Amino acid sequence: MQKHLRLYFITALLLLSATVLFGMLASWAFLYPETYNQYMPFYQLRPFHVSAALFWIISGATSCILLFKKESLAGSSSVVLEQLFIYTWIGTIIAIFVCYGLKKFGGREYWEFPPVLGLPLLVSWLLLMGAYFIPLLKTKGNKPMYVWMWTTGMFFFLVTFIEQNLWLVPWFRQSYLRELTIQWKANGATVGAWNQMIYGTSLYLMVKISGDVTKAQGKTVFFFYMLGLSNLMFNWGHHIYNAPSASWIRDTSYIISMTEWLFLIRMLQGFRSTLEEGRKLKHLITYRFLIASEFWVFVNLLLTLAMSVPAINRYTHGTHITVAHSMGATIGINTMILLAGFSYILEIDQKSERIRKTIIANFWLCQVSLVAFWITLIAAGIIKGYRTTALNLTSFQEIMMPVMPALKAFSIAGIGVVISLVIISVVYIRQAIRFKEA
Numbered sequence: 001m002q003k004h005l006r007l008y009f010i011t012a013l014l015l016l017s018a019t020v021l022f023g024m025l026a027s028w029a030f031l032y033p034e035t036y037n038q039y040m041p042f043y044q045l046r047p048f049h050v051s052a053a054l055f056w057i058i059s060g061a062t063s064c065i066l067l068f069k070k071e072s073l074a075g076s077s078s079v080v081l082e083q084l085f086i087y088t089w090i091g092t093i094i095a096i097f098v099c100y101g102l103k104k105f106g107g108r109e110y111w112e113f114p115p116v117l118g119l120p121l122l123v124s125w126l127l128l129m130g131a132y133f134i135p136l137l138k139t140k141g142n143k144p145m146y147v148w149m150w151t152t153g154m155f156f157f158l159v160t161f162i163e164q165n166l167w168l169v170p171w172f173r174q175s176y177l178r179e180l181t182i183q184w185k186a187n188g189a190t191v192g193a194w195n196q197m198i199y200g201t202s203l204y205l206m207v208k209i210s211g212d213v214t215k216a217q218g219k220t221v222f223f224f225y226m227l228g229l230s231n232l233m234f235n236w237g238h239h240i241y242n243a244p245s246a247s248w249i250r251d252t253s254y255i256i257s258m259t260e261w262l263f264l265i266r267m268l269q270g271f272r273s274t275l276e277e278g279r280k281l282k283h284l285i286t287y288r289f290l291i292a293s294e295f296w297v298f299v300n301l302l303l304t305l306a307m308s309v310p311a312i313n314r315y316t317h318g319t320h321i322t323v324a325h326s327m328g329a330t331i332g333i334n335t336m337i338l339l340a341g342f343s344y345i346l347e348i349d350q351k352s353e354r355i356r357k358t359i360i361a362n363f364w365l366c367q368v369s370l371v372a373f374w375i376t377l378i379a380a381g382i383i384k385g386y387r388t389t390a391l392n393l394t395s396f397q398e399i400m401m402p403v404m405p406a407l408k409a410f411s412i413a414g415i416g417v418v419i420s421l422v423i424i425s426v427v428y429i430r431q432a433i434r435f436k437e438a
């Protein structure tokens with residue numbers, strides 16, 4: 001692994017640790033504001049946590065692409081562009097955290113840093129696109145579907161990032177509704193863009209583990225790609241629920257987002273059922289992370305299906321069920337697939353028994369804690385939704401009284417997620433430092 005890629009890879013893992021640690025602190029700050037308000041209040045810890053989460057996912061996804069593209073694309077990549085991207089990207093993330101530390105905000109939901117920092121992020125992304133597209137354009141012949149998925153994800157991330165910053169143009173701010181609709185639409189589409197990059201990586205891993213290149217070719221996988229693309233373009237409908245919009249827009253977007261997940265489950269199941277035992281054992285840890293994502297796609301699908309029923313959505317909207325949905329997907333699906341990719345890159349399955357056992361034990365700790373974490377968030381959401389909508393309570397304190405025990409249980413379950421993911425990150429960082437390419 002080249003030095004700059006190693007640095008990027010390690011940064012992504014540090015971001016994963018930062019995400020869970022800030023998440024834990026944010027949950028405590030919410031529960032015990034009288035203590036935390038003196039040091040770091042919830043409103044400061046939340047952006048730290050959410051931005052770290054977003055940067056973990058995007059940096060994790062692009063780390064995998066930068067490393068896998070070396071083998072997938074024939075044209076040699078520009079090391080200078082890669083380096084410039086990595087240094088500007090990491091430098092901007094540090095600047096963003098410094099701003100949060102100084103309580104300097106100014107951006108919008110999920111990207112709450114002063115908007116001027118959007119500029120180096122944009123430049124950085126263009127450099128990454130240069131480093132990826134130059135070898136891509138030099139590669140002749142049909143490309144496997146995962147290359148199409150990475151390419152689409154990277155291109156649409158650029159589009160949605162620009163869209164996210166349109167509020168800086170005064171015309172978009174003239175109407176609150178216009179600004180809010182575009183903002184949330186862009187947030188939904190960004191998720192679609194990173195999903196393309198991450199699902200592309202999961203397809204790449206399925207091909208590598210099974211040794212079957214046809215998994216990334218043919219009609220089925222093309223259909224999957226088209227579904228992902230339509231998701232990216234239209235699934236944001238359910239992100240603008242608060243804005244008045246035609247019901248057909250919501251219905252279409254919901255149907256589209258369900259189909260993509262159903263299809264991902266189908267592909268993972270197909271992969272699992274046809275995989276030879278020997279190949280599975282050779283890549284057991286990578287395989288486990290990949291299959292964990294299948295479980296989380298399934299349970300999130302059930303939750304989202306329930307949330308899409310209007311009679312249920314009346315109660316769930318704006319409660320912790322929405323947070324369960326976002327964290328269920330970003331931890332259960334995105335983080336699991338990324339850890340599968342990282343395990344494959346570091347050849348964790350070929351490491352000593354002690355390392356493998358540590359990862360497997362923490363893998364299970366993560367899954368079990370995540371189930372408790374997710375269920376307690378849903379319970380908090382149900383109680384809050386019932387008290388707000390069915391009991392028509394308006395006093396925040398009165399609404400939250402029975403919600404607090406569920407949130408305390410959520411916070412305790414979160415400790416398991418924190419411990420397991422920090423240990424996995426530390427082991428992977430140590431392996432990345434020692435990693436020598438064969």
Ligand code: HEM
Binds near residue numbers: 019049326411414421
């Ligand atoms: C890889 C791990 C994690 C990822 C990717 C992640 C991602 C996210 C995302 C995307 C949100 C925004 C949700 C929304 O606005 O709907 C969020 C909110 C939050 N997360 Fe996490 N999270 C992770 C781990 C954790 C952990 C371990 C804890 C606690 C122990 C935690 C506590 C919180 C809290 C308290 C919020 C704010 C909820 C609110 O505003 O009501 N997160 N997280």
